[in-house]
Amino acid sequence: MTDQSTVLIIEDEPAIAENLIHVLETDGYHVAWFATAGEGLIFLQNNSAALLVLDVGLPDGNGFELCKTIREFSDIPIIFLTARSDEIDRVVGLEIGADDYVIKPFSPREMLARIKLRIKAKAPMAEPKLVPDTTSEQAQPSHDLVATNFDYGVAGQMLGLTAVEFKILDKLISVSSNVLSREQLMIAADMAPEAAYERNIDTHIKAIRHKLKSFGMSERICTKRGFGYFYCIKSE
Structure with a gap:
């Protein structure tokens, strides 16, 4: 079961992590912080969290590769954090399963707002609508999605x-x-x-x-x- 009060941060720059931890804890969240991909992965394999803030450049690996590994066993919302602003990096990050992409430097308060939105979006939603009933005379043409x-x-x-x-x-x-x-x-x-x-x-x-x-x-x-x-x- 997802722990809605815990945010996981995998970021190797202490100053950035500490700023995020401060605003998150002030807002009532618990924070688990790790500076390496390996430590963060082990934590997530054994614990639940509401959201992951993931740095792209880590000392022991690439955030993109870590994201792909995480997506094999978890649908946790992921926000990439990076100094790289190229569009191709944003597209790649979203294509492999990230929910958002924030470029350094950034406002910790803005990051908090985005984190809260992602956690809210992950909360239980109404069931998706049913495929239209094609037997009805008024039914719309169905599609195969x-x-x-x-x-x-x-x-x-x-x-x-x-x-x-x-x-x-x-x-x-x-x-x-x-x-x-x-x-x-x-x-x-x-x-x-x-x-x-x-x-x-x-x-x-x-x-x-x-x-x-x-x-x-x-x-x-x-x-x-x-x-x-x-x-x-x-x-x-």
Whole structure:
């Protein structure tokens, strides 16, 4: 069972870790801090936590590789922490299962807000909607993506969506063919309503398209330039 009061930090810079620990403990969280990938992995294999703040550059390994290892046994929300700002790094981080990406230097209070949002997003949600009943005269045309356990898949093969990705795709499908702005998608995904953060929707969309590509469906997430995104099934 997940410990909703504990945040795990794997970060080798003491000053950064101590700042985070201070704001988290002041807000009522317990914190487990480790400076190496190995120590953090052992902790997570034997204990539960509400969220992981993971540094990309660690003395004994790469945060991306550690994330992939963790995703083999845990769906804990993961926020990457790094000094690297290249878009490709953000995309890679999200594609392998991270929920957010924060660049150093950063505001500890902003990080706290993001942590709380991710933990909230991981809390039990309402069951996903059922696939439309095609036997009804008023039923909408069905698609072959099916929602199961807060993920989408085809014939039992799941996309492996993060919590944020699931909420974005679920919202797009629910209003199929209607354009949704970045702000509307942020609200649907329980993301922080900050102008600077709005562009993170684009990164999540790229990650979703990459996962859909495995099923030949990447073009189902369409862009309406200047407005936002919509879900469509194009005729062959």
